[in-house]
Amino acid sequence: MNDEKPAKPVRHLLGLSGGKDSSALAIYLRDRIPEMEYFFADTGAELPETLEYIDLLEDYLGKPIAKLNARRDFDYYLKLHNNYLPSPRQRWCTINLKLLPFENYVGNDEVISYIAIRADEPSRAGYLSTKPNIKTCFPFKDDGLNKEDITQILEESGLGLPKYYSWRSRSGCYFCFFQRREEWVGLKKHHPDLYERAKEYEKGEGESGKVYTWSQAGTLDDIVNRAESAPEQKKTTPRSKKLIDRFSDSDDDKDSDESCLICTL
Template sequence: MNDEKPAKPVRHLLGLSGGKDSSALAIYLRDRIPDMEYFFADTGAELPETLEYIDLLEDYLGKPIARLNATKSFEYFLKLNGNFLPTTKTRWCTPELKIRPFEQYVGDDTAITYVGIRADETYRKGYLSTKPNISARYPFIEDGINKEDVFEILKSSGLGVPKYYEWRSRSGCYFCFFQRKDEWVGLAERHPDLFEKAKTYEQFHRDAGRIHTWSQGEYLDELVARADEIREKALAQNVREAAKPKKKLLEQFGSEDASDEGCLICFK
């Protein structure tokens, strides 16, 4: 008598960040891989626009998007890390809030994760698990899908881009230290409550005698005090970018690709 258990089927997984590329990839693969599982690692510090867009995607995809970390706040993970805020050099937020929950979600199952890196950014690398049971595929690279195609996929679906693109170049936590100074100004204008909350985190470090600012080189109260100057510089930069030869209007849509040292598992 054979007591061996039948092998589990390979799981197909696509992580959504609320960004344009992972969203377009989910739309692109919806009918190609019907048994795809979708998940969203909620950091507890998401923009309202991001959460709203995830809900819209869930309706479009016609199946639930698993919410990882749904019962845990950012403060929970902050305490786990000695109340030290994440920075570009001590980026504990990515493994704690994104990678570890994902690997726990997969467990020991054999899984393929689908990553939204495009054909025009093959120099970039997404999250690569060290677990032998998890492998990655890059459908946009395989099929030659570029940035312009991504926007067309979103437009054709009827979903369009998330509303935060009106003032921000990518997804991520509302206090993400990779956002530009003009995006901090945008946060102060669009979500003053979240801006004030980000300031309290910064002040907490300040009171503890630590040198830390969310935005490099200045505290948020200093930054917002020169909001007009920051907006003028950002506008001038946009004008210079628009004046460059052969620069398509689509490529002026934020500067996400200009300084993408950020975490792809958060932003794509």
């Protein structure tokens, strides 16, 4: 008699960020990989529109989306980092609030993690787990799907884009430092309470009296005031601009392709 336990089946996991690409990938693979497990690493600082979209997606997929939480919240890790706000070079937020919860969720299981990098962004790189039991798979890249295909998938599903795409080009925390100037303006307009909270973090603490800012360009109020006093045509997205062009806007931003794959795809 063989006492060996049967090998645990490989898990198929798809992380949702509340962004367009991972959402489209979930829709694309729903019927192709019925055993897929979906998860969303909630930083506790997500936009309400993101949470709303995750709920809609859950209904569409017909399966629960596991909500992963970090062991501690953002404020805890901020203190741990001497109140230094995270930045593109100091991405402790991604590691603690997104990556580690994912790795804990996986444990030692053999996993295939499906990543929504498109065929038209071959050079995109970001934070991916390097644990040996986690293999990555890039279905959009492998199948040659680009931006237009993603738009089509979302439109045909009836889900469309999350509402924040009218003023912001990617998902992620409301205070994410990858936001462009216009997006901070959008945050102030659409979520004045969250804008105020983001500002609170800039106060800093401690004897040095040092003020930490989300952007090297100055405090949020500096950035927003400059944007609001800029010529009108630079502030607004033309009404005729199509969905797909708004996606392109984010690709113009130097930092966008370096932003977290796990946060914003």
